[in-house]
Amino acid sequence: MLRQRQKGCVIRTHTTGRRDPVRTDPLDSTFDPEGYVRKTATEELLPDAQEMTDDALNVAGFPAYIYRKRKCGRYCSCNDKHFYTPNSECLVCFGTGRVGGYDKSGFQTDVLDVSYPKQSKYNVIINPNVKPNHYELNPVKIEGVVVFEVPIPKCQYIDKLICYVSTPKNTSFEMFVAPESSNNFQPATRELINSYINGGVSKMQLQVTLKRDNTTIESPTLTHVYVRWAVSPQSFLLNLPNLTKSIAGGDFQLPDIFETIEMEITHKVGELSTEDFFEIVKTGDRLKITEITAHDPIHINLGYSGSVRPVTDFEVYKSIP
Numbered sequence: 001m002l003r004q005r006q007k008g009c010v011i012r013t014h015t016t017g018r019r020d021p022v023r024t025d026p027l028d029s030t031f032d033p034e035g036y037v038r039k040t041a042t043e044e045l046l047p048d049a050q051e052m053t054d055d056a057l058n059v060a061g062f063p064a065y066i067y068r069k070r071k072c073g074r075y076c077s078c079n080d081k082h083f084y085t086p087n088s089e090c091l092v093c094f095g096t097g098r099v100g101g102y103d104k105s106g107f108q109t110d111v112l113d114v115s116y117p118k119q120s121k122y123n124v125i126i127n128p129n130v131k132p133n134h135y136e137l138n139p140v141k142i143e144g145v146v147v148f149e150v151p152i153p154k155c156q157y158i159d160k161l162i163c164y165v166s167t168p169k170n171t172s173f174e175m176f177v178a179p180e181s182s183n184n185f186q187p188a189t190r191e192l193i194n195s196y197i198n199g200g201v202s203k204m205q206l207q208v209t210l211k212r213d214n215t216t217i218e219s220p221t222l223t224h225v226y227v228r229w230a231v232s233p234q235s236f237l238l239n240l241p242n243l244t245k246s247i248a249g250g251d252f253q254l255p256d257i258f259e260t261i262e263m264e265i266t267h268k269v270g271e272l273s274t275e276d277f278f279e280i281v282k283t284g285d286r287l288k289i290t291e292i293t294a295h296d297p298i299h300i301n302l303g304y305s306g307s308v309r310p311v312t313d314f315e316v317y318k319s320i321p
């Protein structure tokens, strides 16, 4: 939030605790001038600076979501249990080796693939010879299903539900959902799943049906279902000092591909690294972090500065939902 500041005046906006008189006795050998200075810095000066930096960064910027690379989670089946050699074009882990790959700020992502713990299959098998592994019909069947049991988090709405299937000629797939312990499967729609959320349903069953006309034709295949929940969507003002002029016009003109752009952002975003990227809320443009420095004297983070570059169409960052 912005506060009015009178030009030329220093207005203290932040006080921490009581201001008891501090005994200062230079002749006393227990007096610790360094400790005193440090205390003043950590308890008064830096918290003030942190708040003022935040105010300054909030004057201008582009609201942006952060996508952070996953550092834990299930290993992806694209990499033969060798975590360090994931397939860079894999759509299950987006080349990270961890199922799901990235987390969007304020959203929860669940990826239902062959490694998902709560699943059952009928007339469907997992083919371990393709990387990432996929589901396909039992060779003698023309129809089969995979059912995933999916907990519904406390959230505002369902943001994404994407099925990654391949359907050769004369094959098809369908997606159904039903509340937990109900057999009332209906076509999966945004409205229906949002009605589960609003109705307090804590778990749903998600069923993918694979079909083909006869057993002589190639089977349709399913690699995974990508589900994302809007828990508390959180965007941050990404300050791009050299692009600020375009804000007034509402335009966001990206520079040429691979040109880096200076950026600044509040400490409130939490951890950031060069493995993460931003998405401009308004345009959907994605900016990969190429350099990042936290300004954190005595471990108090005053914000970050660094640089970003536009993501190109042929990069994996572009295919992340």
Ligand SMILES: [Zn+2]
Binding pocket: 076, 077, 078, 079, 086, 087, 090, 091, 092, 093, 094, 095, 096, 097, 098, 132
């Ligand atoms: Zn993968």
